[in-house]
């Protein structure tokens with residue numbers, strides 16, 4: 013059971029962004045996607061989710077061609093946490109998270125008691141139950157990020173794809189979200205996330221793919237792949253390594 017891509021070519025209408033991508037995300041595993049700004053991470057995520065059509069190659073979801081799945085089937089299998097956006101409509105946080113349930117009930121069906129129960133559980137899980145009745149347009153960027161994660165989880169997907177999930181979070185919430193990512197994998201979900209912090213990938217991902225100019229330049233086990241040399245090659249700056257008394261390492265740029 014996996015989300016898999018072979019020889020994937022992806023991009024926008026008028027422009028190819030990346031090619032020759034081979035990727036496989038198993039259920040129960042965490043894969044981190046690292047790469048400089050503009051290297052094609054978000055575009056790749058959208059293609060893996062079926063939001064942008066692949067320009068070539070093969071995409072399989074649990075051995076079925078992704079393109080053959082209906083939108084509701086895809087929505088039930090794949091949760092997406094986009095980069096937090098401001099939002100236009102003043103829906104309550106509870107309603108936004110409840111929208112994640114439409115993958116199960118249909119957009120216009122009245123929510124069931126179970127839909128409400130799952131929504132309440134996800135608000136609790138992300139530590140945002142106190143925001144339930146607040147409008148989405150009147151919360152902070154970090155709070156919006158947590159709401160979007162709760163919405164994706166309310167979908168109860170088999171895989172969840174998160175685009176820079178900790179970008180606007182404070183230190184505490186960064187830790188909370190990364191713990192949540194590990195917990196989801198332990199519960200059997202396949203988790204794919206992008207990050208600009210190699211330390212997050214080192215600590216919380218099983219495997220890492222490094223992407224530069226739309227090309228996968230390396231992929232493998234996080235502990236093997238994340239070396240200062242590889243990170244220097246990826247980001248084009250010197251990387252320093254620091255180590256604690258227990259031998260755990262962390263990277264510093266510049």
Ligand SMILES: Nc1ncnc2c1ncn2[C@@H]1O[C@H](COP(=O)(O)OP(=O)(O)OP(=O)(O)O)[C@@H](O)[C@H]1O
Pocket residue numbers: 024027029047048049050051052053054055056
């Ligand atoms: N809608 C679009 N149409 C055409 N090109 C786009 C569009 N959106 C992004 N691009 C271009 O595609 C390339 C890859 O962008 P993408 O957002 O996938 O990169 P990224 O690795 O996620 O970047 P970042 O780390 O800065 O978020 C960039 O050159 C970008 O300018």
